[in-house]
Amino acid sequence: MDKAQLKAQVAAAAIERVAALHNDDLVLGIGTGSTAEAFIQLLGPLRARIDTTVSSSERSSTLLREMNIPVSDLNAVGEVDIYVDGADEANADLQLIKGGGAALTREKIVAGASRQFICIADESKLVPTLGAFPLPVEVIPMARSYVARQIVALGGQPVWREDVVTDNGNVILDVFNLLIDQPLTLEGQLNDIPGVVCNGLFALRAADELLLGTPDGVRSLTR
Numbered sequence: 001m002d003k004a005q006l007k008a009q010v011a012a013a014a015i016e017r018v019a020a021l022h023n024d025d026l027v028l029g030i031g032t033g034s035t036a037e038a039f040i041q042l043l044g045p046l047r048a049r050i051d052t053t054v055s056s057s058e059r060s061s062t063l064l065r066e067m068n069i070p071v072s073d074l075n076a077v078g079e080v081d082i083y084v085d086g087a088d089e090a091n092a093d094l095q096l097i098k099g100g101g102a103a104l105t106r107e108k109i110v111a112g113a114s115r116q117f118i119c120i121a122d123e124s125k126l127v128p129t130l131g132a133f134p135l136p137v138e139v140i141p142m143a144r145s146y147v148a149r150q151i152v153a154l155g156g157q158p159v160w161r162e163d164v165v166t167d168n169g170n171v172i173l174d175v176f177n178l179l180i181d182q183p184l185t186l187e188g189q190l191n192d193i194p195g196v197v198c199n200g201l202f203a204l205r206a207a208d209e210l211l212l213g214t215p216d217g218v219r220s221l222t223r
């Protein structure tokens with residue numbers, strides 16, 4: 001099975017989770033990236049049960065609108081019933097690294113506003129310790145060099161993702177060589193640096209369920 005098939009498989013499993021919810025006025029949180037897009041592609045049959053969606057990126061919003069699925073501003077809805085999104089890395093505690101697609105801030109906001117967060121990924125994303133994938137940090141542009149120096153003091157090697165401006169008008173530093181054995185602590189330390197908007201560690205708001213695509217079928221991990 002190739003990666004696309006594994007992603008389609010977990011996307012279908014997430015659709016089953018959404019279909020099993022009892023309400024018919026669903027408010028769905030929609031993530032960003034290729035696995036989230038596999039999920040969006042399968043939403044058509046559920047359209048009648050979807051009141052609205054809240055999306056974590058302009059790209060996902062466009063895809064949803066192309067399917068005639070409504071997209072709302074988070075301020076216009078209450079709590080989100082369920083958020084489905086991918087990840088760049090996950091550990092067994094369902095803590096994640098996200099932001100490979102530069103959408104980490106909106107992703108963390110929608111995850112925080114959601115009753116349930118289902119993370120979907122192929123099995124290669126499950127790791128014993130987070131940090132082989134460079135940790136994305138969204139930064140206010142004027143603070144880029146200052147924040148980079150503070151990250152070096154924390155032991156990381158930040159690299160400016162020069163070709164990217166986020167949907168919020170900010171820049172991304174990808175931090176290499178961090179051994180993330182205390183994700184909660186590091187998430188807070190990074191947030192405390194003035195100029196940091198958000199970092200891609202999802203430890204405070206970890207996933208509630210991790211669906212992993214494997215050649216033997218979908219594996220589910222819960223907290």
Ligand SMILES: O=C(CO)[C@H](O)[C@H](O)COP(=O)(O)O
Nearest residue numbers: 033034035086099100101103
């Ligand atoms: O965090 C993300 C975007 O900011 C994505 O969820 C993450 O990069 C995984 O993407 P993909 O499903 O394409 O592997």
